[in-house]
Amino acid sequence: MKRPFSQLLKSDIxxxxxxxxxxxxxxxxxxxxxxxxxxxxxxxxxxxxxxYELLQQAQLLNVVMEFDAGRR
Incomplete structure (x- = not known):
């Protein structure tokens, strides 16, 4: 079950x-x-x-997404 996000966490994302x-x-x-x-x-x-929340924000912002966990 997905835990609810606090307003602070939503703002940080x-x-x-x-x-x-x-x-x-x-x-x-x-x-x-x-x-x-x-x-x-x-x-x-x-x-x-x-x-998932970051992905949603990227879609709303219409920005390119990258899925490379190793890139710093």
């Missing part, structure tokens, strides 16, 4: 997506999701759920 889109022009879903998860470890949200 949105900020992260917008920042990556404006500075890089691409959203690296697995890499950014891991960064968001680490910043919000206390919420205990699955990485896959954060990735």
């Amino acid at each position: 949105l900020r992260t997506a917008r920042s990556a889109a404006s500075t890089l022009g691409v959203i690296n879903i697995p890499l950014l999701a891991e960064q968001v998860r680490k910043r919000n470890e206390a919420e205990n949200i699955a990485l896959e759920d954060i990735e």
